[in-house]
Amino acid sequence: MIPYHSDNAVIELRRLHRSFGKTRAVNDVSFSVPRGTVFGYIGPNGAGKTTSMRILATLELPTLGDAYVDGFSVVNDPDHVRRRLGFMPDAFGTYPSVNCHEYIDFYARAYGLAGRQRHQRVRWVMDFTRLDGIAEKPIRGLSKGMKQRLCLGRALVHDPAVLILDEPAAGLDPRARIELRRMIRALAEDGKTVLVSSHILTELAEMCDRVGIIEQGRLLATGSVDEIQRQQRTHREFVVRVIDHRDTAVQMLESNDHVSHLIVDGELVRFQYEGDVTHQATLLASLIAAGVSVAEFSSHARSLEDVFMQVTEGLVQ
Structure with a gap:
């Protein structure tokens, strides 16, 4: 089977639809993710994020449209997709009677790895996820953070080109979230393409190269945070402290x-300003030339949370 390739896209959704009865969980969604990119997929509960991810993972079939993973169709070539994709769901099953090493080794065998190759991959996964120190520990005794590492290790054991991570930071303490974020960035730097959903928008803003915002099954915006701000005509917020001639x-x-x-x-005088840096410099110079005593002139771009609140309406289905 010859894979389909669109430029440098490793993940591509093409006019994807998924309906459950009268509910359109995914409604005409299209976007692509280049190789080595961390793409944040955000939206309210029930927006269609998990359904989209399950379609990419070949666990759901689209009603219409198609999606491609590393060039292969989830509809026509699901077996090829599964070899190239690692999926970390928001909840996963474990076996309380086995330890961490046995769990990872079991999935390595399930993916067809054997002999020296299997031993090398299991050893690499245990080291990368820092589970090697607790390799013999039963899964039932793991903390939430360690279980998330174990699930990530399971998704990595066959060395996939693409990772789909559904709420990987849910329930983690701050240190575990930071360590998970570092692992995701390291994987992207190694050339893997990562699609990750999360409700912790500050985490996504720090780890993601691009984001997509979905609500009621429709993709509302996609791009870097700065690009989405420009698309939505999001202005910068300024604060000027004036001590004379206010x-x-x-x-x-x-x-x-x-x-x-x-x-x-x-x-303090607060306002929103849509001019570029040249206009900002001209504005400050004109205030000073008019005799205004400016003690502070500062700005900040709106955060991903600000953009999310502006783009979405809080609708559910």
């Missing part, structure tokens, strides 16, 4: 076409 500053700002949502709070 009224002059307010009049100048109110007459500026790039300024909106101006609020005066004592010495």
Whole structure:
């Protein structure tokens, strides 16, 4: 079977639909993820994230459309897809009577690894996930963080090109989340393509190269956080501290076409500004030239959480 390739895309959804009765869990979703990219998939509960991921993992069939993993169709070539993909679901089954090493080794055998190759992959997975120190520990005695490492190890044991991680940081303590984030970035730097969903948007903002925002089954925006901000005409928020001639500053700002949502709070003047850095420099220079005593002139781009709240409406289905 010859794989289908679209530029450098390793994950590609093409007009994907999935319906359950009258509910359209995934409604005409299309996006692609290049090799070596960490793609954050975010949306409210019931938005269609898990359904999309299950389709990519060949656990669900689309109603319409198709998805490709490393060039192979999830509809026509599911066996080829499974060899190239590692799936980490939000909940997974374990066997309480086996230990960590036995668990990983079992899945290595299930993927057809044998002999020296199997031993090398199991050893690498145990080392990468830092489970080697507890290799003989029964699974029933593992913490939530260690169980998540074990599930990630299971997804990695056959050396897939693509990883699909559904809420991998759910229930983890701060240290475990940081360590998981570092592992995901290391995998991307090694050339693996990662699609990860999470409700912890600050985590995604720090680890992801690109994000996709989905609600009620529809993809609302995709790209880097900066790109989505530009798509949504998201302005930067500015704070100016004025210690003299405040009224002059307010009049100048109110007459500026790039300024909106101006609020005066004592010495502080807050507003949203859509101009680029050249316009920002010109604005500051004009305030100073008009005799305004500016003690502070600062801005910050809106976070992924801000963008998420702007793009979505909190709708469920």
